[in-house]
Amino acid sequence: MSDQEKDLLKVKLDQLQCHFTWAPQKENIDLDDLKQRLKDSIQLDVTYKDKSYNQLAFVNCLQGNCEEAIQNLQEAEKILRENHEDEFEKRIIVTYGNRAWVNYHMGQLTEAQSYLDKLERICQQFPDASRYTAMIPEVYGEKGWSLLSSAAQYYEEAKECFIKALEEDPDNIDWNLGHATALSRLETFSGTPESYKPIQSIKQFRRVLELDPDHAEAMVLLALKLQQRNQTEEALELVEKALQKCPGFPYVHCYAAKFYRLKSDVEKALDLLKKVLEITPNSTILHHQIGVCYRKKLLSLNKNSPSKRPSDPASEQRAKLIELCKYHFKKAFETRPLTSIRPQLDYARMCSLDEDYAEAEGIYNNLLKLEGIRPENRQEICTDFGLFELNEKKSESKAITHFLEGMKVNYNSTEKTKCRDNLKIIAERQLRRNGRDSEAYRVLGLMNQLDGKKREAIENFEKASELDPDNEEYLSALCELRLSIKADNDCPNKS
Template identity: 30%
Template structure:
């Protein structure tokens, strides 16, 4: 065999070995299915918090963000996070299987053949030291990391996560982790399936039944209380919702996800001062959380609306201050920056608002959902700040032509319907536009 053929054979063998490794790269996690910027920010904010991690959870977070960095095209940063993950466990035990597998993949993609092969061999060493009960089974540590990664990654991978939790529970029905994981998966799947107008009843909800079972097994898990609180709220059991949310906050006042969920619930209950108190207290512990700043801005905005003073300069000023902070912390998140442009307009800073809209529209590779939000908010700006209804209608139409890629599609439809309701001739051919959309739907 000449050198060229030998190299190709070795490369093919290496690729086959990589495909057999149990790690994020072989779990079918596709970058087009997820909001990578959101995942990155959420993980970075969690790692930045001064909190204790149980077991190998910090290692898992580092593994996951390493994979996200790879999907974003930053393999050097991916490698840095994976090396930190390796340090968490000091190169020992079954917890290392996924970490070594991820390292092997990243090194291979970067052309570091020797390092890749070394990490492949490390996986095999762990597997020899801790053999599987059967060839078709994975170690619990691998299954657990896979299931939680699928649950975190995207709504398109919720079902696969649920299936892993269900399969694991068949062998151990009272396992705390598997029961909690299944409860969270069912909660999220029900959230996708049922809208605000069509919900499964509280008593009949498989998610509620599983959350209650999980709470008995894991009574210190604050997120179970959060999800039960949200289920209660959606079924108009408000006193029970408050009980769960208050308990969650009491149990985990330093948990950013818990605090954000509780504050959003308070916002829905129009308790804006209570929400702001919780959020501002959390901000002392996580001053660089873009998600916190965004939620604080929202509450100042809604508080102004509650007191029927939407142009209150003080409250709008606070809102703008926090939205500008979001823009600096997370420039990849378009939606709060669109809100910022509208707030500028409400403060009568029209030039600044127009400049912000123009700047955002010029960004490369805007996602359809972001572009749809841009057209909706720019349309609002044209209609309510500049008094150009015709221009607004044009943008609402452009947003709807993108299809129902986000809830903004429905917002634009509602705005167009309001224009139609006006008793006059000039309705900018909106009815014809609606009919064309129906025709397109039938043709598909």
């Protein structure tokens, strides 16, 4: 095949709908972690093995393991032929697209073209299909699950994929569950439209149970949402029913464990999690959940035995719990430093509690370097780092820097509010100590500016400038704010 033919083949491949053309790419995800999670999923799950093999093939190809990727795709095709013979051609589109890409990366261009030919024949069945791909519910559904398993920044797109899939097949259990799961995850991020309507996922999980009353995973996920709304009686009934119906299903155990931990039955939660950990000892999610359980025990111990004297019998138990927390939190992020933000923050907090300040600071500095993460995650990192500098390192100036960075992220979340509240506390404390502290007025001015309160910002920068008349930063800020107000006045209808 000539270079020109190879370039033409690449143009055709770029038109496909498969993992190689969807959003998450090598620079956006932790491939080793995703690979481990997909392997765990294949081992634990019966329902979605074909999807996991498809995504695993993509990861293996990116890592240069093309022969292994071919084997993964062969497994996916085998599962689809055995379990979905009547819908095989609808469900094989993504797999054949991945196969064409893997063959292309291996230099097997004729083989890649043969899979394009197969796709072309399949797509002729669908009126709205393009030459090599068809945006049918099966493709939207698989894309949705792929995005959900990649990273948090893709949850919104995943939700839209499931909505598209359900437009043509509203009674599909798989896509209703995917839609409910995407909504549920988005609801946990303050600032998202979904967080203001937290009952959306509840309705969607109930829809899954209307279609399949014995769907244990939907039961425990619904129970967790009901628990948040203090509907504890129904939630407990759902969890107990799910565990009875699927006593050996690991995902049900994981979600049930979270329910019991939030119910303060930590021992039952740990028992469930440890059983699943025996099956998948490298699961980052399990290690994080176990760490959170031990942290809950630690907080309870600190509340009931506040004394930290070495002679106190609780001191040894406290030290042991801190080590267990650190061990499991670290296991939860060491293979996925780019996407596992919460476990790293939890680990850093434990390091602070253990007075291992250098380790905690290293974690915070690494987290600040992350790019492409959700805005509330960025704000949470700034909040935690600011509190660390304020409370552990006793540095108000560094704390101010981090809280301001959190406020600069243009996203309304509870973490942004925490940054603002802490800045206000510091500035007001500085002014109580010294009413002529120009730095305190600067901080208040910057807060006002970031909140869009330009006139209040001018007042505070004027006070700062009166106390420190040669400060160029204050003068520059005043000039910028006055010009901005003038521009607003000159163009009152400016959007």
